[in-house]
Amino acid sequence: VPPNKKRTALREYLEAMQALWTQEEASYEGTFVEFGASWAWPKPVQQPRPPVLLGAGATDRNFAWIVRSADGWITTPTERDIVDHVQRLHKAWADAGRTGTPEVLALAGPPKRDRLAQWRDAGVTEVLFGLPDAPEAEVLTYLDRLADTLADLP
Known part of the structure; x- marks a missing residue:
């Protein structure tokens, strides 16, 4: 797909899937x-x-596309200022007359309790954590630490 036609192609794929899902x-x-x-x-x-979630950078153009054609946003791994971006997306959502709020799935680095609480309060609905590419025992140890970090998050 030519770079300047990626949105057109994605729109068509979504419309085609909608037809298959509903007709x-x-x-x-x-x-x-x-x-x-x-x-x-x-x-x-x-x-x-x-729900259709679009993974994209936090640009006004991408947010306008999400508001028009999707149900939420998946952050990119390099995204910073998630709280500010979620607020901008919520404003675009409301300005367009969409009801409710968009889903926001954040790709997280190391689990930091204060950051997770800020994201939750801002409207992040899900968070994904990567797993280490390591032997099973190390992955299980990581999962135990992650569970401890998340267990009593208010």
Whole structure:
């Protein structure tokens, strides 16, 4: 996909999936996605569709796209100022007349209790932690430490 057409391609993929999720017999015709009469079962329980989260940098353009076409945002690993970004996304969401709040999934580095509490208070709905590429015993030790860190987080 040409770099200047990535959003168009993603929009088409989402529209095609929406058709498969909601129509008994779906078809779609776009520049990057095209299929004739097709059937897909089972249909999602969540309606009108499962939540769509977009992983992207915290730019105004990306937030506008999320507000228009998705249900939430996945941060990038290099993202800083998550609290400020979530506030900007919430404002864009409200300004566009969307109800509720977007889901925000933050990719976290080392678990820091104060940062996690700030993110929670700002509206981060989920946090993902990476696991060390290490022998099983080291990974299990890491998971135990992570569980201890998160266990009594208010």
